[in-house]
Amino acid sequence: MEIKLIHLGKRFNREWIFRNIDYTFNSSNCYAITGSNGSGKSTLLQVIAGSMMHNEGEIKYTNQNLPDTNPSEKIFKNIAIVAPYLELIEEMTAGEMIQFHRIFKQLTNSDAEILQTIGLTHAENKQIRYFSSGMKQRLKLGLAFFSNTEILLLDEPCTNLDNAGIELYHKLIQCHSQQKLVIVCSNDKTEYNFCKEIICIEKYK
Numbered sequence: 042m043e044i045k046l047i048h049l050g051k052r053f054n055r056e057w058i059f060r061n062i063d064y065t066f067n068s069s070n071c072y073a074i075t076g077s078n079g080s081g082k083s084t085l086l087q088v089i090a091g092s093m094m095h096n097e098g099e100i101k102y103t104n105q106n107l108p109d110t111n112p113s114e115k116i117f118k119n120i121a122i123v124a125p126y127l128e129l130i131e132e133m134t135a136g137e138m139i140q141f142h143r144i145f146k147q148l149t150n151s152d153a154e155i156l157q158t159i160g161l162t163h164a165e166n167k168q169i170r171y172f173s174s175g176m177k178q179r180l181k182l183g184l185a186f187f188s189n190t191e192i193l194l195l196d197e198p199c200t201n202l203d204n205a206g207i208e209l210y211h212k213l214i215q216c217h218s219q220q221k222l223v224i225v226c227s228n229d230k231t232e233y234n235f236c237k238e239i240i241c242i243e244k245y246k
Contacts (some may be wrong), residue, residue: 042068042119042191042222044089048098051084058084059245062098068191071223073233076242082226083124085242086196089224090122104191121146121188123181124196131170135161135180138169146188149217159183159209174201182210186217193218196226207231 043065050060058081066072074082087093089100102116129138139152148155156162159179169177178201185193199207214223214235225233233239 043101043103044192044222045101045103046089046098047101049088049095049100050097051081051088051093051095057246059242060097062245064240066222066224068222069220070238071218071233071236072225072238072240073236074224074226074240074242075228075233077228081242083126083196086122086124086194086224086226090120090194091116118146119190120192120194121185121190122194122196123178123185123198124194125200126196127181129169129177129180132168134164134166134168135172136165138180139184142184142188146184146190148187149189150187155183155187158187158213160205175203175206178202179206179209182213186213191221193221193223194226195223195232197229197232198225198227199229199232211235 046062046064049062051058062085074085076082084093088095104119130141133141135156136152139148139155142148150158153162156165159182161176161179161183164172164176169180172180182198185195199210202210210232225236227233
């Protein structure tokens, strides 16, 4: 999988968040997007994910297993994302949320294996509304890392995690992201210290 940004730009009203980004993301590599708060890291990630439209330039998604450039509806199935602004369905239990997620994404492991890995076996039948913020983040990580996708987008992935949760995050990175294209948005080196390439969003103002 390859994601190519060509003269990419995004603005809100008359203010440009970023402009003239030319960059190529390749499979099996890890990238970090850094910048100060409000600099546009999350906006760029949402544009890459296809959940927000850009105002200039283009994005090309190329998969060697599929002919030409993939249409957006096929790309969606190949992207997993973790972000603070993405909500879980709080009326569901953890088990129900995983089963619901399977409607949209193929998962690589059984429900029981996922819950055990992220430390939520005890909460399988507990409604998400009663989860702590850290438990919710663990579930988000589990849904993303165990999705059978080639692209993994992580926006502040250690939000609300304690030390054990951060250790879980790095274990997931080590064991379940080796063949994926990983992009991390963060100001915390703990979240992206494994990334080989760093993109500072503030260079594209």
